[in-house]
Amino acid sequence: MxxxxxxxxxxxxxxxxxxxxxxxxxxxxxxxxxxxxxxxxxxxxxxxxxxxxxxxxxxxxxxxxxxxxxxxxxxxxxxxxxxxxxxxxxxxxxxxxxxxxxxxxxxxxxxxxxxxxxxxxxxxxxxxxxxxxxxxxxxxxxxxxxxxxxxxxxxxRIAPCLALMAAFPAEAPRPFPHRSSETEPLSWIAQDSSKPGRHAGLTCWVAQAGPDWSAANLEESPDSLARLMLPLLAKAIGADPERALHASAHRWRYARVxxxxxxxxxxxxxxxxxxxxxxxxxxxxxxxxxxxxxxxxxxxxxxxxx
Ligand SMILES: Cc1cc2nc3c(=O)[nH]c(=O)nc-3n(C[C@H](O)[C@H](O)[C@H](O)COP(=O)(O)OP(=O)(O)OC[C@H]3O[C@@H](n4cnc5c(N)ncnc54)[C@H](O)[C@@H]3O)c2cc1C
Missing domain, CATH: 3.50.50.60 (FAD/NAD(P)-binding domain)
Incomplete structure (x- = not known):
């Protein structure tokens, strides 16, 4: 920008x-x-x-x-x-x-x-x-x-942030468009597919770990992060992690100022x-x-x- x-x-x-x-x-x-x-x-x-x-x-x-x-x-x-x-x-x-x-x-x-x-x-x-x-x-x-x-x-000073991208079938739970928390490892969860003009065929979520969890797990591989973060997201939205069609993670080393x-x-x-x-x-x-x-x-x- x-x-x-x-x-x-x-x-x-x-x-x-x-x-x-x-x-x-x-x-x-x-x-x-x-x-x-x-x-x-x-x-x-x-x-x-x-x-x-x-x-x-x-x-x-x-x-x-x-x-x-x-x-x-x-x-x-x-x-x-x-x-x-x-x-x-x-x-x-x-x-x-x-x-x-x-x-x-x-x-x-x-x-x-x-x-x-x-x-x-x-x-x-x-x-x-x-x-x-x-x-x-x-x-x-x-x-x-x-x-x-x-x-x-x-x-x-710029804090890191670890982000999970996950997709579930369209009929999977969609309890909220987004949610933030100061105490949970996932400080932000957004139903990406609730944004205007996004693909409606699946339910897509983006979850971001808070600064402490992100700093503690920063050097994990993206695959390992996806494995760690998917169950946290699934629990928060009431979905079965086994039903996820996709889970991948991204490491933002410099995310939030x-x-x-x-x-x-x-x-x-x-x-x-x-x-x-x-x-x-x-x-x-x-x-x-x-x-x-x-x-x-x-x-x-x-x-x-x-
Ligand atoms: C996970 C996350 C969530 C966020 N949520 C929000 C939010 O909800 N609302 C909000 O307002 N802001 C949010 N932000 C912050 C927002 O994204 C940033 O403030 C803004 O996008 C920063 O823009 P920028 O141009 O300063 O930097 P950047 O977007 O980081 O751009 C820097 C560019 O430099 C390029 N670059 C770096 N090194 C080199 C190099 N050596 N050679 C060539 N190119 C290079 C990069 O590829 C990049 O394109 C969030 C950020 C993250 C990471």
Whole structure:
């Protein structure tokens, strides 16, 4: 979200940014995992579950991509929105017209003359200005211990989260659209198939473990996590785990920001390197958008001043 928010603002102002993302699918933590289960094409939102819109500027920025958004669970205290047909549908719509290259991981950074040199599996890329919006610890690893901004990145804390994706036959119990708990190992359970426009042929669930359980089991393999988490989900929804048609797990090593930076972005002394993401302002999709937008505005101010 932060990277695409930044790229859209820049593209609207003139520059033509190149966006590199190591992920195979668009979205980062606004992810949708597509799985074929018993002849049904299913999608699971296994990262961000929904988002809220508090900032009028965020609302205005979303209006050109309104078709890729739908309200979910309108009875809550605050309107909740999801992307469609899956959470990553919003990111796909935001990426339209942007030169986005998926599956390209930046492996190392260096300087070549006045440019940044990005080492990638597909060869080096030179950039006059570099904006990085991955989680703060990943940005710190690329910058290295000696970079002056690394100490600022080190102040940010991001908790892990383990997520289970499970599918049951359509007639299996559906006791609630979502549920949260502060005491159970599964702190959040959502009936993904209750979201608008999702496949109705099966009952699909996403369950997320709380921070303590996630930290304690972080290094388990995805298969072992699915085996551990499925019975917990089945008990919570009153289903027979043996009837599950699918169970897989995903490890989000950097999931929820618990101690943000407290500023919308960071920039280096010569204004060629810019850092942002949700970790600047808080653990929300909207915070990522705000950071990406602030980054683009700062970069444009710098370009106009130069
Ligand atoms: C399990 C979970 C549940 C959540 N639930 C909610 C929720 O209900 N509501 C809500 O508002 N927020 C929620 N969030 C938080 C929300 O998903 C994030 O705040 C937001 O998506 C972060 O966006 P971002 O652009 O800052 O970072 P990211 O989405 O993490 O994007 C960073 C991008 O950088 C790429 N990248 C990383 N390293 C490299 C590299 N070396 N080279 C190239 N690319 C790289 C990644 O592939 C990724 O696409 C949740 C997050 C998780 C994980």
């Amino acid at each position: 932060a990277g695409l928010a930044c790229a859209r603002q820049l593209a609207a102002a003139g520059p033509r940014p190149l966006v590199l993302d190591k992920g195979r699918g668009v979205g980062g933590r606004m992810a949708t995992r597509r799985v074929e289960i018993a002849g049904h094409a299913c999608g699971f939102d296994h990262g961000a579950q929904y988002f809220t819109i508090r900032d009028p500027e965020f609302r205005a920025a979303l209006s050109p991509v309104a078709d890729a958004i739908a309200p979910w669970d309108e009875g809550g205290s605050e309107p909740r929105f999801v992307g469609r047909p899956g959470m990553s549908g919003l990111q796909k719509a935001m990426a339209e017209g942007i030169d986005l290259r998926q599956g390209i991981e930046v492996l190392a950074l260096g300087r070549e003359g006045s440019a940044w040199r990005l080492e990638t599996g597909g060869g080096p890329i030179l950039a006059r200005h570099l904006v990085m919006t991955m989680p703060a610890p990943q940005a710190a690893r690329l910058l290295g211990r000696d970079h002056p901004l690394t100490a600022r990145l080190d102040s940010v 618990t101690a943000p930076l407290g500023e919308p972005y960071l920039g280096d002394d010569d204004s060629t390197l810019w850092l942002g993401g949700d970790w600047c302002l808080g653990a929300r999709v909207e915070a990522a958008w705000q950071s990406g937008t602030a980054l683009a505005q700062a970069l444009m101010r710098h370009l106009h001043a130069g």
